[in-house]
Amino acid sequence: MALSFLRSSVIARNVKRQLYQNKRNAGYVVLIPEIGEDAENTLLSDNGLPEFSDLSIEKCIATISKQSLEYEQGVRQIEHASEDCKNAFKEVFTPLEKLDTQLELTWGMAKTLYLGNSSLMPTKSYIQIHERAHKARSTKFNSEPIFQAAITEKNRLKNLTDEEQRLLDKYILEGKLNGLDVKGIKRERLNNILSGLQKERQMFRDKVNIANKVFTSTITDPSVMREFPDSLLQSMTLGSDPTKGPWKVTLQPHIYEPFMQYCSDREYRWNTWQAHVQRCSNYVNKEIETGSNLENIRGLRKEQAAILGYETYGDMSMETKMAGSVENVNNVLDSLLESARSMQDAEIELLQRYAQERGFDVKLEHWDIPYWQRKQKWSLYGFDEEKIREYFPLPRVITSLFNLCSKLFNIQIVERTGPHTWHKDVKFYDVYDESSQAPIANFYLDPYARQDEKIRIYDDAGWHIAIRNKCTSTATTPLSALIFNFQAPTADKPSLMTFNEVGILFQRFGHSLRHLLTKANYSEVAGLSNVEWDAAEVCGQVMTHWLYDPETIRSVSSHVETGEPIPEDIVKNLRNIRGHMSGYNLCKELYLSRLDLELHTKKDFWRDIVRDMWPKYHALPFDKYDSHPLSFTKIFSEEWGSAYYCRLWSRMIAADIYSAFEEARKADQDILEVGKRYKDTFLAVGGSCHPSEVFRRFRGRDPSPHALLQNLGLPKKAMIEE
Template identity: 25%
Template sequence: MTQELNPLLQDFDLPPYASIKPEHVKPAIEHILAQSREAIAKLLPQTEPTWDSLVQPLDELSVRLSRAWSPVSHLNAVCNNPALREAYEACLPLLSAYSTEIGQNKALFEAYSALANGVQSKNLDTAQKTILAHELRDFRLSGIDLPETQQKRYGEIQMKLSELTSQFANQLLDSTQAWSKHVTEPELLAGLPESATAQMAQAAQAKGLDGWLISLEFPSYYAVITYADNRQLREEIYFAYSTRASDQGPNAGKHDNGPIMQQILELRAELAQLLGFANYSELSLASKMADSTEQVLTFLRTLAQQSKPFAEQDLAALRAFAKEQGVEQLEAWDMSYYSEKLRQQRYSISQEQVREYFPIDTVLSGLFSIVQKLYGIHINELHDFESWHPDVRLFEIKEDGQTIGRFFFDLYARPNKRGGAWMDGARDRYRKADNSLVTPVANLVCNFTPAVEGKPALLTHDEVTTLFHEFGHGLHHLLTRIDYLGVSGINGVAWDAVELPSQFMENWCWEPEGLALISRHYQTGEALPQALLDKMLAAKNFHSGMMMVRQLEFSLFDFELHATHGDGRSVLEVLNTVRNEVAVNQPPSWNRFANSFAHIFAGGYAAGYYSYKWAEVLSADAFSRFEEEGVLNPETGRAFRDAILARGGSQEPMQLFVDFRGREPSTDALLRHSGLTSNV
């Protein structure tokens, strides 16, 4: 194929998603990598490098590669198919080898060192100096100081890790899609809300079946585990869901991630030791906000000690309630079901009742109103663009009449789409060599229940919170004012601070002023009734003790797993040790949660899952200023944007936080917001 016919090699504004075919992928990446290598060779050596002669041209090369690879990576996640998967995976070793080459290029390292330490550095601003510090750190973390044989081994490890993490994600997706249950007797679905059964009927029709089709896509799983009166059905779906990609369950061994996890952990441990770190957790912290493994473990264990008594109270009350309903032994597949029943009894409120007040367009309109008030921006929908699916929508953000960013929304669950919710950058903000500004573009992806039977998509309050969370990431990417690629948007932000803007946005889902903007009954247009709002707020911290220790269990497991690998314990043994320490309820012995823990085995959260709780402390404390000054106060909103959102990774996150809050963070606000203080 000629370059002229390959859309990935063209100069495009928005990615040409509909035009990209699997056969375009590898030729485009090979062509760009070859040109990049040539360009770098011409750049070096430089006796007196300047920003414009070194960093700027290298940024332009990074942008070109990202422009081609980002849409491919995105399509692989949202429209996965065998041909695209094969093309995607064929490029992983090429990209890994290139990345290692750059990280171990001695002449390039010396050029960066010369720029950072030379006369030119006096003329650089704070953001530029931060970029140089990050680059020199990353050279060392790429093995620049290692002997040649160890550098070679470093490259081999990185290449293998990129393959294994992709394989983990693929096997999880395949095992999720390998199980379904065709139901023809309506009584089996007793208790399920109409929205769930309608979606299951639609899924069955799509496969040419009558009745209903239950799958392991999250909306379907959640509906059964939370509402199905049939205990046997709940057990069946829990067994299938919690044994995905493992040696247990209905497809035992077929897509088993167990051996892959073991290889990933061994390679990460070897990588850490190669670079002079005691373990992978220590290596992970080299580019994070936290100072030491001891600091992280103390932080998590202190939160666990403060939260566990509340979690024990939650569980005791749930067991007592289930006993009243005739269930002597509360099992893992009963927890969500009886939790929802107890919530309804205590607060006369159900997620389904609330869902009717959160039609998608009302939620989006309210979300946009909130950020427009806070940050002085305007959001409009655009309609003429290349899409990867008919459900995808595109919006632009304007400020002072100028477009400063755009974002895609892909909100609904469907086959061949990765589970979960995430934001990824389709394009970063940066200023080109000719001084023209490139504005950022984001992809925002969720897996909500789609519209059925002529009704709009109706979100649970949990889904509304997820939407706000991902939009917070999007704002961090889109509202940056930094013009240098290395620290614009979320680039260069320490991983344990990157969740601050996302968790921060969740607060408006609970504030009466925010709820008034994002809720309207989908049929009547009636505002969320005060009585229902009062019940929602009363129920806000329902089981927050159990939810807190569950997140701490994930965080401690991840950190311990990477800190202690090689001590003879299996993944499951580490998990059980952590559960014995912090959990209040033990799952069945056949539960294989770790085999589907994509955050740490296929995402960027290895030895970093603690970041959610770490950043939640920052976000709760940051929001407490809004509680003091007004939750829709434009001045406070501008201050948050100026200090946090606009400045990206240009300075240390603690400095940015102190600039906004006037002091270092405290855990008090998080515990108060979660209802985990003795005086609540």
């Protein structure tokens, strides 16, 4: 996972001091402790599972340092052996698999502990571990002898399996993108570019983090907060009583997003919105403006791509994507926009009417949409996330989710007591296939929010961590952790979930199934490893579609006090609600996806690109002070440059996959046959076959955006009701 959220407030303060005093880039020095007996791998129990109850920062750092050194030494030995090897799979790639096993496990344990209990694994310590492990693992993809061994083996062998082909292709592509076939002055320049990019991206991230904290607004009037849910009041309160205030507004995502939806005071909304879209611009604070960093990143990425033989950075990025080319992506985005844009105009007009009928007598602006969108959703569908919690007690939802997976994929998920965990709330499960006597995989489930112990970000409320991959040569089975921030139970009530949270649980668990049920032999291409970026979220998205199946939603729900199933009108509304302002929502996503690609394929100044694109995607006019690209961390400081479209692409593929289940149901065919085919393709194959081929094996054709549009209610021509 990218490190966008890995900076604590302490680190942010340190960075701020650096920015204001000496303009130096923030960085981290990894200190490797002396290696002695304490550095032995004491992190595992006798049963081979992590010893979380006895895990310490010191043990993690000592172990990862020892394993990293051993890894780097092992790569050098394999490099030497590769010079005269007769069978690269036996003499190079299988030994590399064995090297990976222990390092990946320790790295995964540290990440799990960081996300599951950051008080036991603070941010700074995890970054130290992450960067040391990442540096070690990258040595095999920066190795010229291993790169050449992969090329030689691919040319030598004619009857490679899909998995073997993908393994060799991965090493060859990684080597190419790392510049292993670039020599002389160009290679030296490439290294300088990569170093410069790292510094610029770090500076961009740190400035945005500071900007998120610099803006604050205090609300003392309780009437402004009357519509806010209790959980949001709790997060914003500065006093001891969340109902009395005062309350603090910040630009942190888990505050900003819901604040804009629930704040009834237009002036507060405007103030917060303009601070949000002007972050890191010259309009606010020149000390933390990111415009220069943004253009430097674009320039360096363009030069990087050129040295590696690509016309643009966007073209280079497509090497690791299912879509294959920028042109293919743009064609799909344009086809979706054709349906979504006219619908957006109709939706804004209807929302304006709705607001006017309730006394809002001015034209809707950007800062008004989230608030009135939520209000309209409630009026149309009686939909309020907080009010339907009582129908989704977590124990019922989890049981139903496991039963659905057992039915569709012929597996059994059984809780096991005994394994050590990082908290008493964490449960451990074994996964059995229909033919297995022993578990084929295992996972931890840590469902509840814990104040000051877990990372909180609004748009990513849960994580799946692949702690250990499947690997035949080392006889290891998949192990993962699912970590969420759901409402904790009380003495008299279980944890109650919003429908959105149920979707998050289904999405993350569907994602984990690709890791847990893989049949691949090499860990480097097993499960989620080596899956093209724009296909990585497909299996999670497929799982969320089941929540719009009436039978499934009824099985998942049960009133916490009466046990009654969720009312039919709510079931119907939950299905219809996906289409609420779907044109507006989709256009926002299409815009950001295309903006990312334009910024990485064109030379124009960023603001000129924005001004040119804006009216094609938005019904509301562009605000001349809006500087949103300057805080677009996903593409400039994380790994999503020329890849922001990936989540939308995964949604399109997932909708098409799920439509196969719907077609079978309508034709009175056995959906379990479709479930088996899905398990045998997407879940079993993982990264050992190109996703385009996997899709064709499952669906018998290439993917289409039609199913996604249909789910969102967008195929029909937009019409405003009279």
